Amino acid sequence: MAPYFNIIQSLCRACFSSDLDVITHQIERLISAYRADGNIDEAKALEKMLNNAKNKEVLHSSVITFSSCLQGETLTPKTIIPVDKETSAPILDVIYVDELPSTEPIFDTFIKEAVDSVILEWSNYDKLIKMNATPSRSCLIYGLPGTGKTHLAKWIAKQLGLPIVLAKLDGIVSSFLGTSSRNIGNLFAFANRYKCILLLDEFDAIAKLRNDPQEVGEVKRIVNTLLQCLDSRDEIGFTIGVTNHEQLLDPAIWRRFDVQIEIPKPSPSIIPLLLKNFITPLKYNEAEISFLSWCIQDCSGADIQKLSNWLKRMSIIDEYKNECLYHLMQRYTLLNTGRISDKVKEIITKAPDDIYASLKASSPELKQKDIAEIFNMTPSSFCKMIQKNNKE
Ligand SMILES: Nc1ncnc2c1ncn2[C@@H]1O[C@H](COP(=O)(O)OP(=O)(O)O)[C@@H](O)[C@H]1O
Ligand SMILES: [Mg+2]
Structure with a gap:
């Protein structure tokens, strides 16, 4: 046996x-x-x-x-959602726990540890209160678009077993003059009444208005209301703010958040993990993953997801499914010029041996024979080509 x-x-x-x-x-x-x-x-x-x-x-x-x-009533699908009085549009969405993502976003260890510490602190809320310690109750997640911030906020809520009250800030802010502040008040009153996490996603929607000279008075009112609401909520429940443009946020709002976590673009060691995560059920070997990771260096997690979905689509289209990864990625680069780095754009259209040199610099462990397949070449013809070009 x-x-x-x-x-x-x-x-x-x-x-x-x-x-x-x-x-x-x-x-x-x-x-x-x-x-x-x-x-x-x-x-x-x-x-x-x-x-x-x-x-x-x-x-x-x-x-x-x-x-x-946690204090408060439990949200149910029967709970009445507040609406904008002028337009009757809901000012928030409720996302119940079973609708929240159960997959942990993939980050570098130091970010993961920071996130875990927030979750641990929030999940030990009652013990901290008993010890007379004030736990942090608000967290600002900021960073470039597509880096997984909204996903992270939802995942934190999932870990705490709490539904999310998602503010529809765009709608609230663009509502009729004077009603924005009332809507913000209603939003917080709703969140304070129920056991939930208040998620202020795309938080900068409020700050953006500041650039509009006609809106100065209104923006001041909104920011003041928001500050008051954030202050009073601090005693009651958890709040997560998410923004792509942290520099637009009013410094007073920024200071209201106990914890501030910056989510960077994935580092070179995280890109292959994200790729492997999104690419399933397609299977790529380590050399192919290294090649794809090289192609999408400097990309966000959302870009990596987009590439993975595109590769899946290509894998079922008869005309493309047997194409080698090198040609596929050349085509992807042409279709996504805004996503791919200038360095990769410059090299990807060149001959395989130029790509090999650059790829080798970023992944020295790769062997020539492993890379040959990416170019649809046999290991021996690939090695011969590299040797010949090195001599020239
Ligand atoms: N680090 C990551 N781990 C897992 N998924 C990610 C990551 N970064 C981005 N994504 C995925 O990319 C998509 C966009 O992410 P999202 O959270 O909306 O980005 P953001 O809010 O930062 O703009 C989502 O489907 C998300 O799951
Ligand atoms: Mg987002």
Whole structure:
């Protein structure tokens, strides 16, 4: 029998019946078996996975107690949503917990740790209050468009087991003169009444008005109302502000947020992870992922998602499905000139060996033979071409 087959068999059975206790027990058996056989690295790797999963479980179970200790009524689909008095358009949307994303956004470790610390603090809200410590209750997430900020805000709410009250700021601000402040007041009154996270997405919609000289008086009124509302909400519930243009925000508003997290574009080590995440069920090998990552250096997470969807579409179109990745990416570059960096645009139209040189500089571990496939060449003809061009 193959090594540990009996344990793996029991583990599979436990997985199919979704019995977490048995799954944990079988993994612990596997760790002991590995350790006894001297496979220490494998035992440690499994142990780390198990501990991570257990920590998440602790986080998850604290969520349930947490949302039940927060003051306020529970939102239900029957709850009446406030509307703008002039236009009758709703001034907010409610996003219930089961509609929130359950996939964690993928960020560099230091961002992930900052986000985890906010979630941990907010999920220990009741304990902090008992200790007379004031937990932070507002968080501003800012950074370039498409970097996953809205996704992150929703995911935080999901982790806390709270629905989101999403302010329709564009509608609120463009409403008739004088009604914007009333709408903001109604929005906060609604959020304060229910157990929820108030999400002020595209928060800069309010700030943008400042550039319009005809709106000066109105903007002052809106900003003042907003400041008052943010101050009074601070005692009551959680608020997340999201903006792409943090420099447009009034400094007084900016200061109201206890925590401020900047989300940067994905770093070179995160791009392949995002690609692998979005590209499923398509399968690419490591060399192909490195090539795609090189092509979309400097792109946002949303751009990576867009490329992945495009590759999926190409994979089912008969005319393109057998095309090599190099030609596909040349075409994608021509169709997305605003997304692809100038450096890549310049090189991608050149010969494979030029691309190889640049690719090799960013991913030195790549071997010529692995890259040959991207150009639809056999390893030997690719190597010959590189050698010939190096001699010339
Ligand atoms: N780091 C990331 N991890 C996972 N998904 C991401 C990431 N960045 C962007 N996305 C995806 O890109 C799309 C746009 O993200 P979004 O949160 O709306 O960006 P933003 O609010 O920063 O403009 C979403 O589908 C989101 O899931
Ligand atoms: Mg957004």
